[in-house]
Amino acid sequence: MANITLRVNGRAHTVNVEPSTPLLYVLRNDLGLQGPRFGCGLGQCGACTVIINGTATRSCVTPTSSVRGEITTLEGLAKDGTLHPLQKAWIDEQVPQCGFCQNGQIMTAKAMLDKNPHPTDEQIREGMSRTLCRCMTYYRIQAAIKRVAGGNV
Amino acid sequence: MNVEKILLEHSTSPSRREFLKTSGMLVVGFSAAAVAGPFAAQAGAQAARGLYPDPDFRQLDSWIVIHQDNTATFYVGKTDCGQGTGTAFRQMMSDELDISFKDTTCVMGTTDVTVDQGGSGGSDAIQVDGWPMRRVAAEARRVLLEMASQRFGVPVAALAVTDAVITVKADPSKRVTYGELIGGKRFNVALTGANIDATTGVAKVKPVQELKMVGQSPQRYDIPPKVDGSTKWAADVKVPGMVHARNVKPPFAGAKLMSIDESSVRNLPGFVKVVSKGNYVAVVCEREEQAIAAARQLKCNWQKPATAPFPASADLFTYMRGTAPKSSQTPNTLGNVDAAFTGAAKVVEAEYEIPFQGHTAISPAHALADPSNGQMTIYSNDMKSYGMRNGVATFLGIPREQVRVIWMEGPQGYGRTAADDAGFEAAYIAKELGRPVRMQWTRAEEQGWDTKGPAFTFKIRGALDAQGNMTALDYAARSCDYNHLGYNEPDTVLIAQLMGQRRAMPANGSSAFPNDMYAIPNRRTLLEVVGLPLIWETPIRTGNLRDPNGPQSTFAAESFIDEMAAAAKADPIEFRMRMLTASNADDNGFRRARSIAVLKAAAEKFGWQPRPAPNGARRNGDVLTGRGVAYTYRNQTVVAEIAEVEVNRKTGRVWVKRLVCAHDCGLIINPEGLRRTIEGGMLHSISRALYEEVAFDTEKVLSVDWASHPSLTHLDTPAQIDIVMVNGDPNPNRPDLPHYGAGETSCKPMIAAVANAIFDATGVRLRRVPFRKERVLAALNAANV
Numbered sequence: 001m002a003n004i005t006l007r008v009n010g011r012a013h014t015v016n017v018e019p020s021t022p023l024l025y026v027l028r029n030d031l032g033l034q035g036p037r038f039g040c041g042l043g044q045c046g047a048c049t050v051i052i053n054g055t056a057t058r059s060c061v062t063p064t065s066s067v068r069g070e071i072t073t074l075e076g077l078a079k080d081g082t083l084h085p086l087q088k089a090w091i092d093e094q095v096p097q098c099g100f101c102q103n104g105q106i107m108t109a110k111a112m113l114d115k116n117p118h119p120t121d122e123q124i125r126e127g128m129s130r131t132l133c134r135c136m137t138y139y140r141i142q143a144a145i146k147r148v149a150g151g152n153v
Numbered sequence: 154m155n156v157e158k159i160l161l162e163h164s165t166s167p168s169r170r171e172f173l174k175t176s177g178m179l180v181v182g183f184s185a186a187a188v189a190g191p192f193a194a195q196a197g198a199q200a201a202r203g204l205y206p207d208p209d210f211r212q213l214d215s216w217i218v219i220h221q222d223n224t225a226t227f228y229v230g231k232t233d234c235g236q237g238t239g240t241a242f243r244q245m246m247s248d249e250l251d252i253s254f255k256d257t258t259c260v261m262g263t264t265d266v267t268v269d270q271g272g273s274g275g276s277d278a279i280q281v282d283g284w285p286m287r288r289v290a291a292e293a294r295r296v297l298l299e300m301a302s303q304r305f306g307v308p309v310a311a312l313a314v315t316d317a318v319i320t321v322k323a324d325p326s327k328r329v330t331y332g333e334l335i336g337g338k339r340f341n342v343a344l345t346g347a348n349i350d351a352t353t354g355v356a357k358v359k360p361v362q363e364l365k366m367v368g369q370s371p372q373r374y375d376i377p378p379k380v381d382g383s384t385k386w387a388a389d390v391k392v393p394g395m396v397h398a399r400n401v402k403p404p405f406a407g408a409k410l411m412s413i414d415e416s417s418v419r420n421l422p423g424f425v426k427v428v429s430k431g432n433y434v435a436v437v438c439e440r441e442e443q444a445i446a447a448a449r450q451l452k453c454n455w456q457k458p459a460t461a462p463f464p465a466s467a468d469l470f471t472y473m474r475g476t477a478p479k480s481s482q483t484p485n486t487l488g489n490v491d492a493a494f495t496g497a498a499k500v501v502e503a504e505y506e507i508p509f510q511g512h513t514a515i516s517p518a519h520a521l522a523d524p525s526n527g528q529m530t531i532y533s534n535d536m537k538s539y540g541m542r543n544g545v546a547t548f549l550g551i552p553r554e555q556v557r558v559i560w561m562e563g564p565q566g567y568g569r570t571a572a573d574d575a576g577f578e579a580a581y582i583a584k585e586l587g588r589p590v591r592m593q594w595t596r597a598e599e600q601g602w603d604t605k606g607p608a609f610t611f612k613i614r615g616a617l618d619a620q621g622n623m624t625a626l627d628y629a630a631r632s633c634d635y636n637h638l639g640y641n642e643p644d645t646v647l648i649a650q651l652m653g654q655r656r657a658m659p660a661n662g663s664s665a666f667p668n669d670m671y672a673i674p675n676r677r678t679l680l681e682v683v684g685l686p687l688i689w690e691t692p693i694r695t696g697n698l699r700d701p702n703g704p705q706s707t708f709a710a711e712s713f714i715d716e717m718a719a720a721a722k723a724d725p726i727e728f729r730m731r732m733l734t735a736s737n738a739d740d741n742g743f744r745r746a747r748s749i750a751v752l753k754a755a756a757e758k759f760g761w762q763p764r765p766a767p768n769g770a771r772r773n774g775d776v777l778t779g780r781g782v783a784y785t786y787r788n789q790t791v792v793a794e795i796a797e798v799e800v801n802r803k804t805g806r807v808w809v810k811r812l813v814c815a816h817d818c819g820l821i822i823n824p825e826g827l828r829r830t831i832e833g834g835m836l837h838s839i840s841r842a843l844y845e846e847v848a849f850d851t852e853k854v855l856s857v858d859w860a861s862h863p864s865l866t867h868l869d870t871p872a873q874i875d876i877v878m879v880n881g882d883p884n885p886n887r888p889d890l891p892h893y894g895a896g897e898t899s900c901k902p903m904i905a906a907v908a909n910a911i912f913d914a915t916g917v918r919l920r921r922v923p924f925r926k927e928r929v930l931a932a933l934n935a936a937n938v
Contacts, residue, residue: 001422018422021442029441034389035382039516039564040596041445044859047515074382083381090380094372094825097833098235098565099379101515106380121872128867132859134515135235135565136836138870140829 004064008033009076019065024048026064027073035074035103039132046104046131056111074103077110085153086110089144092153097135104131109145118149205265205528205557210349213296213342215268216289217250221336223317224256229286230270230349231278232262232536235565236833236896237373237826238278244366244822245283249290249358252317252331254366258374262560264542270349272537272560274571274697276894279822280788283892285352289344292354296342300334360888361820370825375562387534387561388593390521395589396425397441398582399448401434402598403651405852407458407687410434417452427451428582432690433651435582437590445595461851462687469633470506473610478681479635480661488675493625497616501720504612505709507904507922509605509633509847512698513862514566517599522579523589529556529580534563535573540641545580548643556580567837568697571639572604574647581648597857602647604696605847607634607662611709616675621721623732625675626667628713630706634662635684639696650690659688662695665706668785670748671714672735692854693847700897703787704838704904708922711783711905715766716918724763725782725909726756742789742891743883747817750881752784754815755793758877766909767916775802777938778810779914783902789891790818790898791881794835798910802938805930809839809907812871814899817879820892828876831899835874838903840865844923863925 005014006023008031015030022041027033027050036059039047043061050059053069077084083091086106096102105128112119112127119127124145133141147153208215208228218226227246233239239259247254262272270282294314301319302309305327313322319334321327330336346352361367378384403410410432418424418436423443428435436451438444464472494500520533529551535541538558546553563570579592594602609632616625636659638645644654664680685693718728730752739745755761759780768779777800784793797811814831821827844863848856856862882890904922911929912918917936921928 017440018442025441028389029391032391033382034385037386037516038388038593040859042596042858044596045515074380078381087380091372091376094376094829096235096373096376096379097829098515098563099376099384100386100562100564102379103382125867125870130866132515132864132866134513134837134864135833136840136865137829137833138836138865138867139832139874142867142870 002065006064006067006071007069008071009073017064020063022060023050023062023064023067024059027059033073033075037100037103039101039104045101046108047101049104049107049131051107051111054111054114056108074107077106084110085148086113086144089147089153093140093144093147095137095140095144097137101131101133105133105141109141113145113148204554206554208266208268210268210352211344211346213289213293213340213344213354216286217293219331219335221332223330223332223336224258225250225252225317225331227257227259227286228267229259229261229282230268230272230539231282232272232538232560233375234273234536234567234896236830237375237823239375240371240373240826241279241822242283242286244369244371246286246290248364248366249287250294251314254371256317262538263558264539265557268349269539272535272539274537276787276896276898278894279892280894281350285346285350287358288353288356291356291358292342292344293340295354295356296340297331297334301329304329361890362888367820367822368824370823373826384562387521387532387563388516388519390532390561392521392523392589395521395591396437396439396586397444398435398437398579398590398592399444400578400594400598401436401448401451401453402602403432403455405455405457406462406691406693408432408455409458411454411456414452418447418450421447421450426586428585431652433648435578437582437586441593457852458687460686462691463685463693463849463851465851466508466847466849469508469608470610473608473631473633473683476683478631479684480682482680484678484680485669486677490625490627490675490677493675494614494616494627497624498619499617499720500614501617501716502614503713503716503920504610505712505920507609507705507708509608509693510698510841510845511600511605511847511856511862512566512569512603512696513600513864514564514569514603516564517594517596518573518575518603519591519593520573520576520579521589521591522576522583524583524587525589527555529584531556531558531576531580532561533558533573533576534561534570535576535641536570537573537641541573541576544641544643544646545577548577548649549580549584566603567699568639568701569603571641572646572696573641577646578648600857600862601854602692604638604694604698606698607632607637607695607702607705609665609702609705609709613709613713615713615717617717617721621723623671623673623717626673627677628667628710629679629681630664630709631681631683632662632664632702633685634664634682634695636660636688637662637695647690655689663702665702667706667710670745670786671729671732673732693849699834699837700787700900703785703897703901704841707783707785707901708904708908711785711902712908712918712920715781715905715909715912719766719912722765725766726752726761727763729782729784743881744786744789744791746883747879747881748784748786748791751791751793751815751817751879754877754879755782755795755813758815758875759795759813761795766913768913776800777802777914779910779912781906781909781911781913783905783909785902787898787901788893790816790893790895792816792898792902794899794902794906796903796906796910798907798914800911800914800929802933805926805928805933807843807907807911807924807926807929808869809871812874813877814875815877815879816895816899817881818893818895818898819882820890821878822892824878827878827895830895831876832874834897834899835903836865838900839869839907842904842907842922842924843869844925846923
């Protein structure tokens with residue numbers, strides 16, 4: 001066990017855990033966050049996605065001790081009580097069915113749009129292709145991303 | 154202590170300010186109303202006595218509470234599988250009650266505070282359970298009007314009601330709100346009805362024309378908290394003193410546990426206990442990552458069974474064809490099938506195959522069980538929470554009044570949680586330890602051991618006369634579905650199976666009918682079910698995967714109709730329409746008339762130009778384009794779907810580029826919600842058409858993650874989806890237009906529509922699901938396409 005300090009959504013937290021503990025369990029069980037979700041533990045589905053230094057990162061396969069820099073979770077997207085445009089678009093488009101994977105969809109889309117604010121349809125498909133949804137809401141997810149990319153939120 | 158703490162924290166009625174703050178996102182789990190019952194203070198007292206009695210469905214108070222702030226909470230015994238049914242219930246009930254939608258909330262599926270409407274299943278929430286909900290809301294309105302009538306000394310007919318405010322028509326200054334009449338108090342009104350579905354008061358429901366919210370599309374109240382991270386899912390529940398459990402599954406099916414070397418984990422950090430009985434093994438640790446490590450490290454000695462538990466998936470269909478069925482039926486024989494074939498101008502024969510397909514939910518099974526105070530509270534996303542409550546009580550041998558299940562949001566498995574193993578496991582271990590236990594399955598465990606949609610083989614023959622009319626259909630379906638499970642029976646969940654509990658009579662399972670709306674004068678149907686050698690404690694166990702047998706049977710039946718149309722050199726829609734219109738017989742739901750209407754609507758929306766399939770003319774380099782149609786119904790919901798596909802001749806990749814769906818489920822409650830449910834259903838079946846198959850060798854499942862069990866991705870998303878809502882009722886404006894279910898029908902014809910489109914594009918008929926690119930490419934190469 002070791003003391004590890006993480007910066008999450010603008011605040012510093014020190015936790016005492018095994019250094020190899022996947023970040024996901026620290027965020028969920030020690031910091032009480034609910035945005036990042038356990039889907040596979042293998043880095044395959046994307047439900048656990050957080051953004052670290054601007055990069056969409058699969059927290060289920062990220063050792064806590066390896067994290068350097070600011071972590072943003074779904075809870076950290078809204079600023080001063082105002083939802084992020086992606087979150088608004090997700091509501092306007094009524095994207096989720098069960099919604100369990102949508103943390104990964106939104107966080108992956110955020111990192112993608114931060115790098116490329118106006119992606120083509122093909123770039124959206126490619127950029128999102130490793131983030132799975134078993135309710136198959138892909139059509140609406142892509143529509144919501146296009147809303148944001150087109151400034152239509 | 155924990156239960157009481159939660160109840161105490163949340164048992165008081167929210168103030169109006171608090172209420173408004175949370176309305177629109179009410180069911181946020183145990184932190185809000187999901188625990189607090191209609192009269193939570195009483196519920197808290199009951200909990201202290203250790204009793205979770207069944208809410209009495211014949212009491213109006215069990216269904217509806219009017220608060221002093223003139224808002225209402227509806228308590229219903231359903232669970233939302235992600236299709237927004239909670240929002241739809243609020244629309245239906247607020248209309249009947251005459252209260253503004255925004256002033257209502259809905260609590261679902263928590264066994265001690267909502268009546269047992271069975272949770273989810275069969276897409277019956279709107280079709281069946283919506284009726285008692287409407288009737289009890291209408292009854293509440295009637296009672297409130299009676300109260301106002303007495304207060305003002307005028308007959309009810311002299312009163313008007315809008316948004317929960319009653320006024321005297323002749324003197325609108327005389328007004329009283331629902332909240333003023335009864336806020337925070339009990340109705341104490343008895344209802345009648347032989348069962349919950351039949352629950353009714355004296356009042357009649359409104360005619361369709363008087364419904365205001367029904368037919369509108371208020372946004373789903375559960376979506377904002379799902380996109381800002383504030384939803385508390387079943388997976389998020391934490392209670393003081395909880396520990397984490399992980400299963401250690403047998404490494405091969407039918408294995409016998411010979412010994413456990415507990416010393417292999419005893420010194421690991423956080424180790425609490427190894428729990429084992431029969432062939433069931435779990436390990437418990439203080440922290441989650443510790444339990445994961447301990448489960449990996451625990452040394453168990455397993456003995457392989459003497460005989461193979463099942464054939465390898467590569468040999469499955471050969472096995473199914475060569476095995477004596479457990480059951481065989483020949484219902485609905487019509488005319489003289491043999492004579493029709495003897496006299497046929499043309500006979501077509503085809504066989505179809507569809508493998509086991511997993512539920513493979515986006516998150517593996519999980520639950521938290523809290524044994525505080527000798528009770529058992531299970532926080533679960535079980536779609537059939539009432540079944541789990543009964544099942545767990547029997548399984549643990551404790552009175553059902555001491556068990557409750559709090560339903561919370563979870564990953565949708567489309568039938569997976571009807572056999573909710575994790576809740577039973579958490580409860581068993583919690584009882585053993587006397588501590589709250591969170592059980593979480595792994596990805597490999599979920600895909601290895603979850604319930605599977607049954608595999609099918611089909612053998613179908615059809616006869617055409619000289620005019621190209623279909624004169625006979627000889628349909629034989631064989632499913633691998635023996636010992637089907639799915640209702641949380643205490644002896645069918647995996648933990649019970651591994652502990653050696655056996656049912657006296659395994660569930661027979663079922664095969665599936667073809668569509669019988671086509672007027673085919675001679676018809677024979679053979680429905681058979683086969684079993685695998687190992688029927689207990691097996692990873693190849695069948696359950697209810699979204700419209701349990703419909704996608705399979707409709708794949709075969711509607712592919713075959715297309716083969717008949719091609720043999721008759723007829724346009725596939727014209728051929729179907731001819732058989733739909735050849736009979737005038739209709740039922741009291743006008744299914745025939747509505748079927749004709751959806752097929753017409755789909756063709757029109759797509760811009761369908763009649764011609765026989767295949768069409769090899771539309772080619773763009775290596776990309777071949779085709780269109781395919783399929784039509785079916787589920788109960789009284791009818792649907793026609795058209796897929797346009799691109800098939801890459803060099804890679805075998807199929808892309809479903811465009812979809813059209815014409816859908817008639819009677820009265821629509823929430824059009825935008827319905828639209829998304831239909832989209833999800835169609836894409837789910839495209840995933841099944843193109844990718845999904847459970848692979849196994851003769852001792853274990855091999856498709857245990859998203860690489861070995863691929864699923865549809867963003868790359869496969871159609872470029873365009875058009876959905877046409879059809880009201881094909883002969884009297885579309887009738888005041889009693891029924892509302893039917895829509896959670897599964899759109900899944901049903903899609904595999905066939907894709908297969909038919911691939912045939913149109915390539916001239917190659919694919920009769921084996923899934924149409925992965927390797928299989929498509931092999932078929933194209935074999936046909937020199």
